[in-house]
Amino acid sequence: MRRADGLFEHIVAFGNLLAAERLAARGKRDREAVARFELHLERELIQLQQELIEDRYRPAAFYTFEVRDPKPRAICAAPFRDRVVHHAVCDVLEPVLERSAIFDSYACRVGKGTHAAIARAQQLARRHAFFLKCDVRRAGELCWRRLSRRRQRTKAFGRASARKSVELLSPAKPDSLNASARRAYRSFP
Numbered sequence: 001m002r003r004a005d006g007l008f009e010h011i012v013a014f015g016n017l018l019a020a021e022r023l024a025a026r027g028k029r030d031r032e033a034v035a036r037f038e039l040h041l042e043r044e045l046i047q048l049q050q051e052l053i054e055d056r057y058r059p060a061a062f063y064t065f066e067v068r069d070p071k072p073r074a075i076c077a078a079p080f081r082d083r084v085v086h087h088a089v090c091d092v093l094e095p096v097l098e099r100s101a102i103f104d105s106y107a108c109r110v111g112k113g114t115h116a117a118i119a120r121a122q123q124l125a126r127r128h129a130f131f132l133k134c135d136v137r138r139a140g141e142l143c144w145r146r147l148s149r150r151r152q153r154t155k156a157f158g159r160a161s162a163r164k165s166v167e168l169l170s171p172a173k174p175d176s177l178n179a180s181a182r183r184a185y186r187s188f189p
Contacts, residue, residue: 010092012052017045020087024080033080048084
């Protein structure tokens, strides 16, 4: 894999944070948290940029709610400010990771998705008589455990000098989940 240097500088660039805020706010401008953030947009983005550069940024506690369609599920959502950081990271890292992603991975990829996955599954079903249908319980948690080892994370994103970029991808610390989020996460398979 080709190395991508200077990722952190691209992530914390003011223009990238501004574009990330626009993406995070899309379709949510009527929400109070978004309006509060956009009221002092420049100040909020500069403060966020400084926190990221000085390694003082810490994700806030998730808030939880339950949806019952089609079955009861607990949803843990990040506050708006943290979603801005998520978009800033994804905007920079997506092209880097896209180059090494396997073809038949369809979730959260531009130009792919549910319809493309179904079309590919139908194409494969016509060629092969058997298939395995399975659901990996807590797949995200398993993936983060594997990625949480520093050696694997730095291998994926270049040398150890990419430490700040890698740390932004680290799973949430236990204290970033509030008590109700921890209970909800444990109670749902």
